[in-house]
Amino acid sequence: xxxxxxxxxxxxxxxxxxxxxxxxxxxxxxxxxxxxxxxxxxxxxxxxxxxxxxxxxxxxxxxxxxxxxxxxxxxxxxxxxxxxxxxxxxxxxxxxxxxxxxxxxxxxxxxxxxxxxxxxxxxxxxxxxxxxxxxxxxxxxxxxxxxxxxxxxxxxxxxxxxxxxxxxxxxxxxxxxxxxxxxxxxxxxxxxxxxxxxxxxxxxxxxxxxxxxxxxxxxxxxxxxxxxxxxxxxxxxxxxxxxxxxxxxxxxxxxxxxxxxxxxxxxxxxxxxxxxxxxxxxxxxxxxxxxxxxxxxxxxxxxxxxxxxxxxxxxxxxxxxxxxxxxxxxxxxxxxxxxxxxxxxxxxxxxxxxxxxxxxxxxxxxxxxxxxxxxxxxxxxxxxxxxx
Ligand SMILES: C[S@@+](CC[C@H](N)C(=O)[O-])C[C@H]1O[C@@H](n2cnc3c(N)ncnc32)[C@H](O)[C@@H]1O
Ligand code: SF4
Numbered sequence: 365x366x367x368x369x370x371x372x373x374x375x376x377x378x379x380x381x382x383x384x385x386x387x388x389x390x391x392x393x394x395x396x397x398x399x400x401x402x403x404x405x406x407x408x409x410x411x412x413x414x415x416x417x418x419x420x421x422x423x424x425x426x427x428x429x430x431x432x433x434x435x436x437x438x439x440x441x442x443x444x445x446x447x448x449x450x451x452x453x454x455x456x457x458x459x460x461x462x463x464x465x466x467x468x469x470x471x472x473x474x475x476x477x478x479x480x481x482x483x484x485x486x487x488x489x490x491x492x493x494x495x496x497x498x499x500x501x502x503x504x505x506x507x508x509x510x511x512x513x514x515x516x517x518x519x520x521x522x523x524x525x526x527x528x529x530x531x532x533x534x535x536x537x538x539x540x541x542x543x544x545x546x547x548x549x550x551x552x553x554x555x556x557x558x559x560x561x562x563x564x565x566x567x568x569x570x571x572x573x574x575x576x577x578x579x580x581x582x583x584x585x586x587x588x589x590x591x592x593x594x595x596x597x598x599x600x601x602x603x604x605x606x607x608x609x610x611x612x613x614x615x616x617x618x619x620x621x622x623x624x625x626x627x628x629x630x631x632x633x634x635x636x637x638x639x640x641x642x643x644x645x646x647x648x649x650x651x652x653x654x655x656x657x658x659x660x661x662x663x664x665x666x667x668x669x670x671x672x673x674x675x676x677x678x679x680x681x682x683x684x685x686x687x688x689x690x691x692x693x694x695x696x697x698x699x700x701x702x703x704x705x706x707x708x709x710x711x712x713x714x715x716x717x718x719x720x721x722x723x724x725x726x727x728x729x730x731x732x733x734x735x736x737x738x739x740x741x742x743x744x745x746x747x748x749x750x751x752x
Contacts (some may be wrong), residue, residue, distance in 0.1 A: 366419050366421055366422045366423070367422070367423055367424075367425045367456070367622075368414075368419075368422050368423070368425065368453070368627075368629065369424070369425060369426040369427070369428065369618070369626070369627070369629035369630075370424060370425055370426070370427045370428070370449060370453075370629065370630050370632065371428050371430060371619075371630070371631045371632065371633075371636055371637075371638065372403065372427065372429045372434075372445065372457055372632045372633050372636070373387065373423050373430060373431065373432065373631070373632065373633030373634055373635055373636040373652075374429060374430070374431045374432045374433070374434040374436070374437055374633065375387055375388055375389050375432045375633070375634045375656045376388070376389055376390070376391035376394070376431070376432050376433065376434065376436055376457075376464065376656075377389070377390065377391060377431065377432055377433040377466070377471065378390070378391060378436070378466070378468055378504060379504060380569060381501065381502050381503065381575060382501075382502040382568035382569050382572075383502070383518065383529070383561060383562075383563070383565075383567055383568075383594070384563065384567060385564035385565070385567050386432065386520045387432070387564055387634060387635035387654055388432040388433070389432075389433060389656060390431040390482050391418070391436060391455065392733055394504075396437075396438055396440070396441045398660060398664060399441065399660065400441055400444050400445065400448075401663075401664060401722040402659070402660050402663035402664050403445050403448075403632055403663075404445075404448050404634045405448055405663050405664070405668060406633075406652075406663050406668060407445075407452060407633060408631060409450060409613070409668045410630040410632070410650075411452045411453065412642070412737060413640070413749070414580060417545045417640070417642045417643045417665075418601065419628075419640070422429075422453065422454065423453075423454050423455070424449070424453045424454065424455050424456060424459055424620065425456045425458075425459060425460065425618050425622070425658070426459065426460045426461070426462070426619040426629075427446065427449065427459065427460075427461045427462070427619075428462045428464075428616045428619040429442065429445075429462065429463045429464060429483075430462075431463045431464055432464075433464070433465070433466045433469070433472045434463050434464050434465070435463060435464070435465035435466055435469055435478075436466075436469055437475065439474060439477035439478050439480075439587065440458070440477075440481075441482050442463070442478060442481045442483065443477075443480070443481035443482065444483040446461065447689045452670055454575045455631070456533075459484075459583060460484065460485050460523075460617070460618040460619060461482050461483050461484050461485060462485040462487055462525075462617075462619060463478055463483045463486055463487070464485070464487045464489070465486050465487065465488050465489065466489050466505075466747075467488060467489065467490065467505045467509060467513040467514075468503075468504045468505045468509075470486075470488070470513050470516075470517065471513075471516075472516050472520075475517055475520045475521065476520055477522055478581075483521075484521070484522075484523060484661050485521070485523040485524075485525065486521045486523075486524055486525070487525040487526070487527065487555075487557075488513070488514065488517065488525070488526050488527070489526075489527050490510050490514075490527060490528055491503055491527060491528060491529050492507070492528070492529065492532075493507060493528070493540075493543040493544065493547055494507050494539075495507050495672060496534055496542060497532055497534060497549060499511075500532055500534045500648050500715075501532075502568075502684040509594040511550070511551075514526075514551050516575065518551060518552045520685060522554070523555070523615060524551075524552070524553050524554055524555070525553070525554065525555035525556065525557065525615075525617065526551075526553055526555075526556050526557070526558065527556075527557045527559065527562075528556065528557070528558045529559050529561050530558055530559070530560070530561075530589055530593060531560050531561065531581050531585065531586045531589035531590070533578075533579040534563060535580055535584075535589075535595070535655060537588055537589060537592060540589065540592075540593075541592055541596060544594055544596050544597075545595065545600075548596070548600040549600075549725060552613065553612075554610075554612045554615035555609070555610070555611045555612070555615050555616075555617060556597065556602060556609070557608050557609050557610075558593050558597075558608055560590075560607075560608075561580065563580065564576075568707070572733070576606075577619060581651070583737075584680075587736045590735070590736045592738070594610075594732075596622075598610075598612045601613075601706075602734075603696070604623060604693055604732065605692060606691050606692050606693065607622070607692050607735050607738050613715060614661045623688060623721070624688045624689065624691055625688070625689065625693050625700075626639075626647075626684065626685045626688055626689070626693075626694070626700065628640050628641055630650070631650060631651075631652060632652075632653065633652065633659065634654055634656045634658075634659035634660075635652055635653075635654040635659075636649040636652045637649060637650065637651050637652070639676070641702045644677075646711065647675070647676040647681045648673065648674070648675055648676070649672070649674055649676050650670050650672075650673050651670055651673070652670055652671060652717050653670070653671045655667075656672070656725070667695065678702075679750060681733045682701060683746050683749075683750070684704060685700050685701065686701065686745060686746055686749060689728075689741055690728070690729070690730055690741075690742050690745065691738065691740070691742075692729070693729065693732060694727060694729060695724075695727040695728050695729025695730070696727060696728050696729070697727055698723075698727065698728055699726065701749070702745070703752070705752040706745075706749040706751075706752035707723070707728070709748045709751075709752055711748055712745065712748050715741070715744070715745075717740050719731055720734050720741060721741065721745070728745075730742070736746065
């Protein structure tokens with residue numbers, strides 16, 4: 365039985381956050397019927413592609429509505445999309461259906477309607493736990509508004525994930541620790557993603573940073589925030605399973621696991637990317653047109669086109685499999701790689717001797733104590749892999 369995930373991109377938000385380089389745009393007038401038809405046409409396109417690759421016996425393990433801010437979508441639109449997918453694909457009995465949401469626009473009725481539509485997991489962009497941090501991040505909601513939404517949400521949805529951006533230059537470690545502990549005690553969260561702020565090119569933060577008007581914390585300060593956050597989460601029954609992700613038992617994100625394990629998913633919507641292993645064991649990438657209007661027009665036409673469809677180069681594919689797999693605490697299954705000679709390279713043996721990496725039950729993993737410098741270690745491993 366082949367497992368598959370579907371990612372659906374909704375590109376609109378109330379406003380653009382100064383740190384965000386996702387394919388998100390300020391919302392404008394749109395016709396939900398046109399969007400439904402365009403999404404349906406692409407969903408159908410991929411069904412035909414999968415059949416053409418003999419990937420027939422497929423079960424959907426996850427659907428992820430991401431953005432942008434999909435909680436701005438009319439719940440009826442979400443319902444119709446999910447019904448359409450259900451007509452063409454078999455759902456796993458424990459399918460995870462996630463809606464990415466922003467606290468600014470998630471009121472009681474809407475949560476219930478999304479649940480009736482089939483959504484069983486909400487990923488809420490909490491981002492900051494106090495008003496100073498939220499203001500720093502340019503968010504439109506304050507902390508008490510966020511908490512009101514969470515109070516409502518937890519009465520309706522069992523599987524709640526929250527996103528936080530932390531280790532900001534405006535934060536104090538002790539205050540953060542205290543606020544995180546109080547937050548975890550107050551809300552019934554099942555999954556938490558804690559991200560370090562990344563200064564992305566093309567964002568307002570990038571310009572401020574370049575002008576010296578925005579500071580980022582040093583590696584040492586980040587390390588303190590990182591391990592302190594990990595400890596607090598672990599004391600509250602969360603287990604780290606990926607560099608930035610923590611879950612209560614049995615609440616690992618099924619969708620993101622598809623990415624980290626380099627399995628199959630299809631990407632629907634503007635800018636969405638999908639990757640499928642075809643019947644020749646090649647990894648094919650489908651990249652959608654990024655501009656919402658271009659994507660929409662294309663998917664309303666008779667023939668669906670993509671910005672690019674291409675076979676991922678073997679070396680790049682291997683690098684990515686390694687890079688994604690090594691983000692997991694349990695590491696990467698070595699059977700996923702085409703060769704293992706690199707494990708005998710002196711640098712890799714040295715890393716093993718130092719306890720930075722380990723091999724257990726045919727899996728290569730980074731020691732959690734070095735996760736704060738994972739980029740550096742992953743780069744080293746990849747270089748050895750490619751040159752061996
Ligand atoms: C598509 S976005 C968010 C969904 C929703 N629109 C929101 O803002 O709440 C997914 C997540 O990526 C994280 N993120 C976005 N840009 C980031 C950046 N520059 N640095 C760190 N995390 C970032 C945020 O935590 C965000 O919740
Ligand atoms: S962080 Fe979320 S709300 Fe802000 S611009 Fe990005 S996708 Fe939109």
